Amino acid sequence: ASxxxxxxxxxxxxxxxxxxxxxxxxxxxxxxxxxGTIEPGKLADFTGFTGDIMTVPEADILKVDPAMTVVSGxxxxxx
Numbered sequence: 001a002s003x004x005x006x007x008x009x010x011x012x013x014x015x016x017x018x019x020x021x022x023x024x025x026x027x028x029x030x031x032x033x034x035x036g037t038i039e040p041g042k043l044a045d046f047t048g049f050t051g052d053i054m055t056v057p058e059a060d061i062l063k064v065d066p067a068m069t070v071v072s073g074x075x076x077x078x079x
Contacts, residue, residue, distance in 0.1 A: 014054050044073040 012020070026036025034043050051064040069077040 018054070045071050050079075 023032070023036040026032045026034075029035075036042075038044060038046060046069075047066050048068045048070075049064045050067050051060070053061055053064050056064060065079070066077070067079045068075055
């Protein structure tokens, strides 16, 4: 049973969740030319994982570990 404040009918897709933290804030702050997607010429802050969190079974998402982190285009962590 779910907690009383949990509303699974309000869940978003993984693609929507990713956009909530990347593309949509870039548009909201009028910075989509610099932020929001991984493209040449854009600022690069992102984390790569040991598995594809967009496709692994939901139960396995929390089992995926960070493999590397890039900040301002430079690798700052590598597993």
